[in-house]
Structure formats: C-alpha cells, structure tokens
Amino acid sequence: MTGEETRTTTSTTECTPAAAAPRDPGGAPTRAWATRLVVVGIVLSALNLRPAITSLGALLEEVRDGLGMSGSVAGLLTSVPPLCFAVFGVMAPRLARRFGPAAVVCAGMAAITTGLLIRPYAGGTAGFLAASALALMGIAVSNVLMPVIVKRWFPDRVGSMTGLYSMALAAGTSVAAAATVPLTDALGGSWQSGLTVWAGLAAAAVLPWLPLVRERSGASTTATGTAAQSTGTAAQSTGTAAQSTGTAVRAAERTEERHAPGEQTQPPALRITRSRTAWALAVFFGLQATAAYITMGWMAQIFRDAGVPAGTAGLLLAVTMVMGVPLAFVIPRLATRLPNQGPIVLALGVCGLAGYAGLYFAPAGGAWAWALLLGVSNCAFPLALTMVGMRARTGAGVAQLSAFAQSTGYLISIPGPLLVGVLYQSSGGWGLPIGLMAALMVPQMVVGVLAGRNRTVEEEAAA
Secondary structure, eight states: OOGGGGOEEEOSSOEEETTTSOBOTTSSBOOHHHHHHHHHHHHHHHHTSSHHHHHHHHTHHHHHHHHTOOHHHHHHHHHHHHHHHHHHHTTHHHHHHHHOHHHHHHHHHHHHHHHHHHGGGSOHHHHHHHHHHHHHHHHHHHHHHHHHHHHHHOTTOHHHHHHHHHHHHHHHHHHHHHHHHHHHHHTTSOHHHHHHTTHHHHHHHHTTHHHHHHHHHHHHHHHHHHHHHHOHHHHHHHHHHHHHHOSHHHHHHHHHHHHSTTOOOOOSSOOGGGOHHHHHHHHHHHHHHHHHHHHHHHHHHHHHHTTOOHHHHHHHHHHHHHTHHHHHHHHHHHHHHOSOOHHHHHHHHHHHHHHHHHHHHOTTTTHHHHHHHHHHHTTHHHHHHHHHHHSOSSHHHHHHHHHHHHHHHHHHHTHHHHHHHHHHHHHSSSHHHHHHHHHHHHHHHHHHHHHTSSOOHHHHHHO
16 A cells, blocks of 8 residues: 555644544544444445346346337446446546535435436336436446545555445345345335335435534534644645635645655646556456446346246346455455555456356356356456555545546446347347457456556656
8 A cells, every 4th residue: 555544644732643543534533423424324325336227137127028128228228327427427526525525425325215216107218217317326426436435534444445335335236136026026026116125225325424414514624724733834725725615625635645754745636647557447447347237237137038037047146246245355455465456357357257158158057156257257346446546645646536437437338238238139149248248358357457557647647
C-alpha cells in the first residue's frame, strides 16, 4: 500500500495516527456510533447492488413471456445495467462534492427501492425498462462511491473493507439468484411478486445513511476548523475549498494532499486520461463486467435450455455468485500484499476459460463444476475494485479513477449481453455466444496484467 495509509493528522489538542481510529471525510475522528453506521451502511448497500439484475436473470424466461420479448429485446434488457452504470456513474463524483457521498448513496438506495417496486407493474416493455433504469441509476452512483467511502473512512484498512463490501455484494447477488424462483412459487407463481420482494431489502439500506446525512453538516464544520488550526497554509486552502464547493469532501481532499508525508501538492484536476494504467484498468473493468452481466443475465437460461430445471438453474447461478463471498474477502487482502496483481488476473482468467469450455461441451453433465469455475472467474470484480484503491495515492485520485474506470468500463461492456442475445436468436443455440465469452477472456487477462503493475495514475498523469 502507499504511504498515504499511514499518515497522521495534527490538531491543536492531539496528534492521532490515522490507523488509531477511522476518520470521516473531513479528517476528524468519528464517534463510534458513526463508524458502526458506516460499516452497516456499506454492507447493506452492497447487498443491494445486484439483486435487481440477478433476480431478473432467474426469471428471464417468465418475464420474456409475460412482456412478449424476443431474444434480441431480452439481450437489450440485459445490456441496460452497464448502460446505466456508464451514464449515471460518471455523475457520482460531482454529486458527492455537492451533497456528500453519504447523501448520494442514501438517495441511490431510495432510487433502487422505488424502481424495484414499480417495474413489474409499469406495463409493457418500455415501462419495465424505464423502472429498471431508475433502480440501476441508484446502483450506478453507489458503485462508484463505495471505494471512495472506504478510502476516506478507513484509509488504513482499504483491503479488508473492500473485501467486506465485495463479500456483501456477492452475497446479495447469490441470494437473489437462488431465492427468487422459490419466493415466486411461494407468492403464488407471479413473476411480478417475485421481482418486487427485493424492494424491501433496498428500503432497509436507506436507513443507516440517514443519520450520516444529518451528521454531515456538523462534521464538515468540525473537520474544516481542525484543518484550519493545523497550519496557516492548510487553513487557507481548506477555507477556499469550502467556500467554492460548500462541502467537506473538497476540504478533505485539500487537507489530505497537504498532510501526506513526502507528497507534493497535486493539481486540482487530475488528467486521468493521460494515464495508461487508468485506461488498462478501465478496459479490464469493462471486460470483467461484460462477463459478469452475460453470466447474470444468461447463464440460468443456458442451463435451462440444456434440460436443467428452472429451480436448479437458479441455484447454479447462485453458486456462481456465492463463490464471490469468500473469495471477495481473500482476493483483495492478497492483492494488497502483492506489488503486482498480474498473477491473480491470470489465475482468474484460466478458471473462466475452463468454465466456458465446460458450458460448450457438456453444459448439463458438469453444470456444478462450470458454475464453480465461472464463480471464481467473476471475482475479477473485487480485484478491479481493489486495484482502483491501489493505483491512486489520494482520496481525490481514487474518486476520479473510480468514476473513470467504472464509467468507461461499463460503456465497453454494453454490447456484450446484447450481442449474446442476437447470436442466440440468430443461431438458435449457445455455441456462438459461449465462443464469444471465451474469446473476450483473453484480452481481459492482457489488460488486467497491465493494470496490475505497481504504479499510480498521479505519477503517469504528471509525466
């Protein structure tokens, strides 16, 4: 990890190491209850970042029949998540500067709740897509801001907190995939009820952020005052930042840059597009997202077309997703201990190629093995999130890199699920789509190795 994670912040009353207590975005030590709320908020939010997608994947055949969708239109439906993540994710840093990360994530959870409540009853394909887009908008901004919140509240525990967040995300993904079909049956067999039930989990995720939103104004004032007392130069930069943006986020970024040991003042706007590592990480993120959304949208259908019962197909998808629970905790911790993450990228890619080969040659005969292998391969997502935190030295750099990598990556991933639907519709089978999935794994491994090199985007952008 970088020296940033061991820095100290000095005030007029005490000198507290960063590792001694988690810090709020303004740099001041948080009260214990606020720290616990952040952890609960992170976990509950992460649980809600995929059920809107995997619950639909488990019931895709019923939704297609109910709304009269063709395979190509269903492919468009499975491409909506990355499209929304690309369009709305880029707005997240600006919204966070204006309102604060906690407020934006809180609003995101409310948007997920509303979208999941209304989409099954919106009437027709267009209404279903529009309500899905609302839920996915909330997911998009939360996707981008989770690494930012982890970096700022837990700067000395980026690996472990990213692992916790990734585990919760994988758990929510797998539970939705496994439980949607049984819940639908228990609720009378209506796919509308089976999709709506996940709005309750999203509503619960709104609650822990509400006190943090109210607390923000007081914490911002305290943080700004503490920074002003530290040094005259820091006071001037903090005051200017607070006046120009009206938020503690910008003040924290200025203070953070001033106090990092051995670190020079960074320019206000990082020229992220000058960094080759940023581009490699964006492409890696996009290709792993392509594989993930093809898996979440289509894998259950692949197994069902191979003769696997609907309930079992949902369980197989859940197995693929649940593999991320233990590995999402192990992989980030391992990644932060390695100077180069390329070997992890290659190991995950080999598992993916083996899983796709199994789906091609014996989809039903070795279904459980292929589900496990693809589940391991899908852990490229927590690895990508960890590399976002490692490839930037400052909180501001992480915010820019997270927004750039995720927004660009999700743009790259848009055609994948749609193309799978078109190939499936035109060929009448899964041979060509599976071949496409396997082919995309090769460039994913190449750019992942490039993104895993030990360097930072600030250094490359400055050069």
